[in-house]
Amino acid sequence: MDPQMTRPPRTLAVLAVSSLLAALGVVAGFAAPAQAATAITVNGASGGRTFDGVGAVSGGGGNSRLLIDYPEPQRSQILDYLFRPGYGAALQTLKVEIGGDTNSTSGAEPSHAHFRGDLDCNRGYQWWIMEEAKRRNPAIQLIGLPWGAPGWIGNGTFLSGDLSGYLLSWLGCARQHNLTIDYLVPAQNERQWNAGTTIAVRNALDANGYGNVKIEVAEDWTYSPADQFAANPALRDAVDAIGVHYSCGYLTDQKTCTSSATAINSGKALWSSENGSQDYNGGAKPLARGINRTYLDAKMTGYQNWDLVASTTPNNLWPTVGLVLANQPWSGFYSVGKDVWSIAHTTQFTEPGWKYLDSSSGYIAGNRNNGSYITMRSPDSADYSMIIEAMDASGAQTLDLSVTGGLSTGAVHVWASNLNSSNPADHFTRQADITPSGGRYSLTVQPGYQYTITTTTGQGKGTATGPGQGTLALPHTDNFDSYPAGREAKYLMDMQGAFETVACGGGRTGMCVRQASTQAPITWKALSDPYAELGSTTWTNYTVQADVMLERSGYAELLGRVGGQELMNPGALNAYHLRVSDTGAWSVLRTNTSAQTTTLRSGSTAALGTGRWHSVALGFSGSTITATVDGAVVGTVADSTLGSGLAGIGTSQGQTAQFDNLNIAAGAGGGTSPVLRNVNANRCLDVPNASQANGTQLALWDCNAGANQQWTATAAGQLQVYGTKCLDAGAGTSGTRAVIAACTGAAGQQWRLNADDSVTSAQSGLCLDASGAGTANGTAVILWTCTNGTNQKWRRS
Structure with a gap:
């Protein structure tokens, strides 16, 4: 394609400052710049900090859950858009959750060690995501961070002597997957950290062959690690990077970013280690500002967007937050957001280890409202890239550039994105090259645009597209026999606890799903009973049925018409529940996002006991709800509060119940059992x-x-x-x-x-x-x- 054909409106690149007026006369219909040109010297000898990369966070929690269930080729296409160099977001860093069996934002992620002495290095999907990221970009840096932990850690105390061993076992699992972890965070995300634990983990890493693993703290909103360095040299020596959340503000336009003078002068890498939390399209302009301005305002050399991919169902929290929307594995649908291309303007043209050029970075015409620019050079000082954003400019801005200090004065390649446009054709487009004259050239940038000018090559825009949207069809059945042990069943999303496949108990052959968290976890949100969900928010009249076996005294439950949950309480959710206990007591409950539980009907049937299989069903037809135990209707109730939603399974806290032969079928069900x-x-x-x-x-x-x-x-x-x-x-x-x-x-x-x-x-x-x-x-x-x-x-x- 002729690059001139993709030139954004009113963008002008000319060969030299001396020919600017002549060129303006040639290009009809282009207004003169709104104000005097900004002169920028691109000086390769300029001082600046070392760039640590731009990446994203997979975790906190369950937001990547459905990605692994996608069919091919769509699954690989999505992964390419996230990690493949020269194709999409080309992420340079990836932070993953160290699962803790507890809800840590949009769901729960399983721990590699549910109880003391337990170890399974294949649980969950984060290992797979890291492997796929490394396969596409072997240079990507990996970071591990826990949000919560199983309750056996310190008998419920996160910052305890158990933590070092727990983190070491996770690193051992990474080795089994041939993954090298670059940074480890010995802190509970946004909750707690301390110097003693950080030092203890550093010592444990050194003593157990992980001296190459660096430590980052504290993954909160403060710069407290730096404040303690002067009085605690051991802490200073233990820490390699300080990570701060939302340094430009939470859910903001990221126009102004802040830091701490103590942190800036600490001698440690300083990262804006969690940002975003914004829609996969709506976050693009804040990203364009923030990636530049965290360095300009706060000298932060790393930037990580939360989260990686919007891969959870729409009833859950932050369902469209991520770089790609991928929430329908049953249909293969996905959508690449503008956020991908905003990030690509940095990641496709730089690498960790490049150097910022401070004298070649700043605000256009010294006014942050005009936009910003940062410049980085390659380690050999030959190549450079400048990333420019003019999100808030009131008019066109002309930059007059002069290249010096040993940098290449050859052809400059220009890429542009109109982030005001919703047309994918306007994002990340290659423009006409510029040939500097005597190292000098000019560029006119437009309001709402992001640009990269670079001497590097190898960039590109992915071309794959996904199919249309579709609803998960009924009936949906799963006998779980196709999975190896320790896996999550297709489409089944843990909200609290850990539901994973095991060999069936109770004399039954084949595989079942078992709630494997044996005690209350160390939570990130409020504690709730374990449950998992799957399905469509549009499901209305259907029956969810499963075989259930209680392993100990307590209860199991089926959920239906599951909707949204309260921000910090996964147990406060819109749902109906059929709860059955080992004693035979049963109840039909309605919960809501105000944490209110209403008993709609209750009674007693023959005792279920433990170690014995029973069939349980919960059916919906309009306002009629039907509860069935072992094929017999035990009760019906009329309630029209909740009209549609997902299905689910759950247990009481610590109840390691098993489920088999999950069947969700259209129709009220009543006393009808499956085949x-x-x-x-x-x-x-x-x-x-x-x-x-x-x-x-x-x-x-x-x-x-x-x-x-x-x-x-x-x-x-x-x-x-x-x-x-x-x-x-x-x-x-x-x-x-x-x-x-x-x-x-x-x-x-x-x-x-x-x-x-x-x-x-x-x-x-x-x-x-x-x-x-x-x-x-x-x-x-x-x-x-x-x-x-x-x-x-x-x-x-």
Whole structure:
């Protein structure tokens, strides 16, 4: 493409100052600059600090959760836009959360050590994100920071003797993933740090082969580490960088940034280590200002945007904050924000280790309202890049530049973004090159634009695009058998606690999801019971069903119509809950963002006990809510407060309950349970040809969610199909056919759904059996002596 064709309106680059007026006469329709030109000497010999990079934060928490569930090629395309040099944001640093089993902003991230002595280096998705970042940019610097921690750390005390070992084990996990961590933060993000713990962690790193890992503190809003250096030389020696949050203000335009003279003069790197918290498009102009002005105003050499990617569902907090919106892995949809291109104006033209040129950086015409510019040179003093922003200028601004001090006086490449425009074609566009004359040239910049002028090459703008948006379709089912142990199930987002796959207990084969946090964590927000959610904010009438096994006294629950949560309390959320306890007590609850809990209906059913599997369902149809336990409706209630939302699972605090055969299906559900799936054949109990004739023998068939495969367990112990026919075996002996018959209440129509997944005749005690252990479609279903074989196991999913 001819670079002239992508020139932003009213942008003018001329060969030399002496030819400026002539060029202005040639380009018709361009007004003269609004004020006198600003003379800038680009002096490669100028002093300045060392640049530490621009990056982003993945964590705090759960905001990157859905990215790993994206299909290819969209997942790789998103990762390219974040990390690939010369393509998109080209991030130079990446800070990740050291998961702590607790909600740390938009969700919870799992710890590598849920309890003392536990270790699993493959939990969560941050290892994967770091690996993908390194694969694209081997030079990217990695930083680890905890927001919370499992409750065993210091018996609930974060700054304790346990912390060093906990962080060392996390670094050991990084080694297993062939990742080198560059910086570690021995502090609780925005909550607490102290000198003693910082020094202890430094000593532990040195003693355990991690002397190359640097320490950054304190990841809060103060410059307190620097204030303590004079009186504490050991602390000064332990710390490599001071990280401060929102040095230009929180949710501001980032026009003015502040620092501390003590910190500036401390001899340590000074970073604006968390900024942004703004929409993936709306944060672009603040980013353009802030990346420049944190150095100009505060001598900060590192800048990290919170957060990396907006990859959580819209009901959660800050759902569009990040560089890329990627919240629909089921559809593959994603959208690259203007924020990416604002960052790219720095990252694609510099590298950590470059030097700021102080005398070649400042405010245009000495007025911060006109915009700002910073200049950096390469370590060999040959190349340079100048990043210019004119976000608030009232008119065009002309810069007259003179290059000296050993820098290249060759061709200058110009890139520009109109950040006032929502048209992607106006972002990060290559302009006409400028050929300096005697090291001199001019550039006229326009209001609302960001520019980079550079002698480097290799930059580019990614071209990949994602598909359109789509809703997660129902039914959504997951038996969790496809995952290895210790993983998070697809689309299931931890909000508090840690829900991960394990080998099923209670005599059940296959994999289940287990809430693995065994005690209350050290929180970043208010403490709530553990829960996880998934789905769409548009879901209205549906039934969420799961098999549940309690491992200890307490309760498990299903959630429905889940909406938003309160800012600092994950337990204060809009949702309905069906809670069932080991004693058999059950309740239907409604919670809201004001932390109010209303009991809509409650009662008691047969005790669930522990170590036994049970089926639980929560259904919605308009204002009618239906609670089902083991196939029997235990209660209904009318409530129209919450009309739509996600589904979820949860437990009481410390309850390590297991869940299996999650099924979310359209329709109210009522007493309707899912199909009965034969474990051996992986086929369903079926009425052949959807017959309704009495005496039709039942068989196995591919599960298809047809009405002839939907079996309702009633309070009377019947298994009904079509609402009028019952599973019947009469007085049966081994070999008796299982048939359907009109429901009469006869003893031969009563069945027990057992915790070991067997289904037995209440009259004969014999088991429902796939004849001859057959697995093919059409295999007859009969009664047979119970053998504990998998052909006699039936799962309600």
